[in-house]
Amino acid sequence: xxxxxxxxxxxxxxxxxxxxxxxxxxxxxxxxxxxxxxxxxxxxxxxxxxxxxxxxxxxxxxxxxxxxxxxxxxxxxxxxxxxxxxxxxxxxxxxxxxxxxxxxxxxxxxxxxxxxxxxxxxxxxxxxxxxxxxxxxxxxxxxxxxxxxxxxxxxxxxxxxxxxxxxxxxxxxxxxxxxxxxxxxxxxxxxxxxxxxxxxxxxxxxxxxxxxxxxxxxxxxxxxxxxxxxxxxxxxxxxxxxxxxxxxxxxxxxxxxxxxxxxxxxxxxxxxxxxxxxxxxxxxxxxxxxxxxxxxxxxxxxxxxxxxxxxxxxxxxxxxxxxxxxxxxxxxxxxxxxxxxxxxxxxxxxxxxxxxxxxxxxxxxxxxxxxxxxxxxxxxxxxxxxxxxxxxxxxxxxxxxxxxxxxxxxxxxxxxxxxxxxxxxxxxxxxxxxxxxxxxxxxxxxxxxxxxxxxxxxxxxxxxxxxxxxxxxxxxxxxxxxxxx
Amino acid sequence: xxxxxxxxxxxxxxxxxxxxxxxxxxxxxxxxxxxxxxxxxxxxxxxxxxxxxxxxxxxxxxxxxxxxxxxxxxxxxxxxxxxxxxxxxxxxxxx
Numbered sequence: 095x096x097x098x099x100x101x102x103x104x105x106x107x108x109x110x111x112x113x114x115x116x117x118x119x120x121x122x123x124x125x126x127x128x129x130x131x132x133x134x135x136x137x138x139x140x141x142x143x144x145x146x147x148x149x150x151x152x153x154x155x156x157x158x159x160x161x162x163x164x165x166x167x168x169x170x171x172x173x174x175x176x177x178x179x180x181x182x183x184x185x186x187x188x189x190x191x192x193x194x195x196x197x198x199x200x201x202x203x204x205x206x207x208x209x210x211x212x213x214x215x216x217x218x219x220x221x222x223x224x225x226x227x228x229x230x231x232x233x234x235x236x237x238x239x240x241x242x243x244x245x246x247x248x249x250x251x252x253x254x255x256x257x258x259x260x261x262x263x264x265x266x267x268x269x270x271x272x273x274x275x276x277x278x279x280x281x282x283x284x285x286x287x288x289x290x291x292x293x294x295x296x297x298x299x300x301x302x303x304x305x306x307x308x309x310x311x312x313x314x315x316x317x318x319x320x321x322x323x324x325x326x327x328x329x330x331x332x333x334x335x336x337x338x339x340x341x342x343x344x345x346x347x348x349x350x351x352x353x354x355x356x357x358x359x360x361x362x363x364x365x366x367x368x369x370x371x372x373x374x375x376x377x378x379x380x381x382x383x384x385x386x387x388x389x390x391x392x393x394x395x396x397x398x399x400x401x402x403x404x405x406x407x408x409x410x411x412x413x414x415x416x417x418x419x420x421x422x423x424x425x426x427x428x429x430x431x432x433x434x435x436x437x438x439x440x441x442x443x444x445x446x447x448x449x450x451x452x453x454x455x456x457x458x459x460x461x462x463x464x465x466x467x468x469x470x471x472x473x474x475x476x477x478x479x480x481x482x483x484x485x486x487x488x489x490x491x492x493x494x495x496x497x498x499x500x501x502x503x504x505x506x507x508x509x510x511x512x513x514x515x516x517x518x519x520x521x522x523x524x525x526x527x528x529x530x531x532x533x534x535x536x537x538x539x540x541x542x543x544x545x546x547x548x549x550x551x552x553x554x555x556x557x558x559x560x561x562x563x564x565x566x567x568x569x570x571x572x573x574x575x576x577x578x579x
Numbered sequence: 580x581x582x583x584x585x586x587x588x589x590x591x592x593x594x595x596x597x598x599x600x601x602x603x604x605x606x607x608x609x610x611x612x613x614x615x616x617x618x619x620x621x622x623x624x625x626x627x628x629x630x631x632x633x634x635x636x637x638x639x640x641x642x643x644x645x646x647x648x649x650x651x652x653x654x655x656x657x658x659x660x661x662x663x664x665x666x667x668x669x670x671x672x673x674x
Contacts, residue, residue: 470630526634
């Protein structure tokens, strides 16, 4: 069952060929067999999943089921889940049981999706390899010695390994698209403000956005449909109507104008990855699309700009973790300052500390104009580059990452080398645009992701463009060979 | 831009992070290498460019000043490290 599409599973559930309880049990069993190898889940919520599956079965029997009723999902451990540990991959929140559900969780629960558990992630979503998690790294299902990508590495690996049908993730600088590329699954980061951030633990509030991992664009469309939309509890939620994504999937892409930014095909791109991307672009041409080179001249500055904006916002957001109201508290504090300093020093790992300190520095008196203001100005230029590009083309395509998944430990001692892995994904977040990664031809046996970037609120068009390729090719159907043990 | 260990100590204090002497050396190297990356920004002249405050250039939405939440104090304090009579406890601040 674990390699079937969501619509096939939905049809089997509605035809009563399988019950939601049986389907959930199968996934729980697979998690039991394989999670020790992959470490994709921090928490497995078997009891809640089975109870939700039984409610789904009642709806299926009553004929009130929707397209997602009874389909098991996993949530990144950054989303608050009522009564369930929500660790954000950190020792700081190892003892945190959320007292409410995130809007995204609430909506998918209302759609009838049983939650199998909470997936592993880089600590506070800060990382590109899942190695900064307090709960240990996730192993890439395609090669257990390699990273799954990050920060939503557990969600990507869980979908790739068939440990859930779909999973939620968040993307601040590439944290959905990069692990989707490394694990060979489909991942979409919607437009900033498309999905509610309420109950999603904040990292960099002007960049964070929730999205989906699934085995295909068609599956992702169904989940995004249920997640997206205005939420008055998130002050940056967009008041834009949500179109019917599934209805758009089959639209023709004849005459589609694809832009290839020359900055995304230069030095530093692995030749094997480049060849896979070129092969996918050729498929699009065969489907009637036209291709032209474009330029995003300021895109190469997106990494430096990001490493001012994101740490600045993180240093402010993470100030709330002070050992007073919830989360980790140090033993025997001698005074209030000692309580703050030791609770935070013990609760946060090295990458989170680095980013808090960089953020604190760039926001400190005398440095604000040189760093934060300058970064926000450059952010405007990066965003304008995209606006100009979308006057000429319908969609921008390129590699999601410069290489395939790297070995565990290969970059963990060099923060800057790790940061440069997100060179093709970060600009999209700075401009607030939707981005999607789909698996294309592997390179040396490892998955490669093709990135699609659209104009604001063009998620439906991106899913449509991805779906058309997935109808014409089998790349998204490849699965890693995993044996229990 | 290079940060020395005394810069790191000052930043760590502002961020309320306890760090040991050994960590100070380590962080000064790492933070300096990150700031070197960030220095690439200075290659572009941004004179007169409006800073981007919101990715979609939207204005901040306001809501009526009405009570929308109920009192969940007891529930929220169940996950607190230390409370007493509905108050959060911290070490004595005023002698």
